[in-house]
Amino acid sequence: MEKDYLAIYDIADGKRLHRVAAILEDYGFRVQKSVFELRLSDAARLEMEQRLRAVIREQEDGIKIFPLCASCQAGKQGLGAVRFPDGDPGWILL
Template identity: 50%
Template sequence: MELLITYDVDTTTPQGRRRLRRVAKICEGYGIRVQKSVFEVVCSEADWLLLHHRLLDAIDSEHDSIRSYPLPRGTFSAAHHLGHSPSAGHDEPLIY
């Protein structure tokens, strides 16, 4: 499944900035960062449940917000991009 993850983490405190780094690190383990607070994830349903569990454990529910949109296959390649682009797509080869 394709999953778009967006988050707002309150960074007005050192604890908040730690939570932000933790959320980003968790998401990096599952998908591609396309903007500062937006990740595109291609994963199984089991991974999706685990990812949600880990994110819920990482945030402060009173101050932070995470949204995840389950999407039909192919949505990422249909996305439109304006301006500078930070990353390669999921289906593009990585050349070292």
């Protein structure tokens, strides 16, 4: 079963930053420069985390991954020029 997550990051080095973004793009959709929405199985999440750990320097870089419950997903709203995947029924544009 897949679950929804929000990943945000702050990477100190430009080269590592691009590598982190490329990894996250393999698993989800960029909604802002340092923010991704992800839909992952448990196996995919573990694989993604292993790939990210191989790139970052834990003393300098940070990545936070937040689980998004179904009610959180159902209640999300977008204001203004929101980026979202095609057909995502969870977005309301005001």
